[in-house]
Amino acid sequence: MRKLLGLFILVAAASCEDPKRAAVQESEFSGYWYQNQAEINVYALEQVRYGEIREGEAVMIFVTEDFSKKDQVKLDNPQDTPSDARKVLKLNKTRSFQTGVYPYHTMLSVFTPVYDELKSPKIVASVTEWCGQAFTQMNWRNSNYQIRQFSYFESEGDREFKINAASEDELWNLIRLNPELIEEGESSLIPGLVYQRFSHVPLKNENVLLSKKSINPSVTELTVDYQDLARTLRIRYQNSFPHEILSWEEEEVSQKGDTLLTKAVRKKKQMLDYWNLNSKADSAYSQSLAL
Numbered sequence: 001m002r003k004l005l006g007l008f009i010l011v012a013a014a015s016c017e018d019p020k021r022a023a024v025q026e027s028e029f030s031g032y033w034y035q036n037q038a039e040i041n042v043y044a045l046e047q048v049r050y051g052e053i054r055e056g057e058a059v060m061i062f063v064t065e066d067f068s069k070k071d072q073v074k075l076d077n078p079q080d081t082p083s084d085a086r087k088v089l090k091l092n093k094t095r096s097f098q099t100g101v102y103p104y105h106t107m108l109s110v111f112t113p114v115y116d117e118l119k120s121p122k123i124v125a126s127v128t129e130w131c132g133q134a135f136t137q138m139n140w141r142n143s144n145y146q147i148r149q150f151s152y153f154e155s156e157g158d159r160e161f162k163i164n165a166a167s168e169d170e171l172w173n174l175i176r177l178n179p180e181l182i183e184e185g186e187s188s189l190i191p192g193l194v195y196q197r198f199s200h201v202p203l204k205n206e207n208v209l210l211s212k213k214s215i216n217p218s219v220t221e222l223t224v225d226y227q228d229l230a231r232t233l234r235i236r237y238q239n240s241f242p243h244e245i246l247s248w249e250e251e252e253v254s255q256k257g258d259t260l261l262t263k264a265v266r267k268k269k270q271m272l273d274y275w276n277l278n279s280k281a282d283s284a285y286s287q288s289l290a291l
Helices: 002-016 026-033 168-177 193-199 280-288
Strands: 038-049 052-068 085-099 102-113 122-129 132-141 144-151 159-163 185-190 206-216 219-226 231-238 245-253 259-272
Touching: 038 085, 038 245, 052 102, 052 168, 085 168, 102 168, 102 193, 122 168, 122 193, 132 193, 168 185, 168 219, 168 231, 168 245, 259 280
Parallel strands: none
Antiparallel strands: 038 052, 038 259, 052 085, 085 102, 102 122, 122 132, 132 144, 144 159, 185 206, 206 219, 219 231, 231 245, 245 259
């Protein structure tokens, strides 16, 4: 009886585990991403805001870390609670640009499991400018994104709601893990959180068409065509591992019928343990990144 009970417990525990990503090649992945460094990418940005092009800068920082399954935060001491640790690829993506007299700053953070076939457990975005702040956080729990949305706009106010769909913001990390994880065809996605804050469209799942095309033998372009938003996102990346992101475009059609194009092209890339480079002497690294 005890043996049968033990076997039942083992089977039940195994059935509760998240399925594994077969597409992640451990040897090449660990050789690149487990160097105790982050990959920092700097892009020349042309951002559409208020119907005009604003020159600015975007930075995409990719790094792996141990993430709490239970609390969905970075673990300070993962060795103390190994059963709660999940390896994630984290993206921190910033944009900075000027609108007239005042600046805009945005930040997107996406935490995507490396080995578990699971939606990104946490996605966060913030937008700050002189009028105020807006902040959105999505946590994947119980087969839904639990969403909390905060804004200085009365019409958007503080809200909590749920959406059962994948997120556009996860695509960046899936490309870096393995572009084959992104299937072509019709799908449903939650639009990017920064786009949503800029456009003020209601946050909900939208019908999209995902497609890929070869730009040249070494570069592919992923296209995310929103069927009802008059918006298209295009991301160009290297075919070979580690699938670096070279550029992206966000095409929108304004209410006047004008085509508006935000685009970013990479100008610098460097692997750094930036969290240790916080002295005045380390400002030389900013110069090397053209920041």
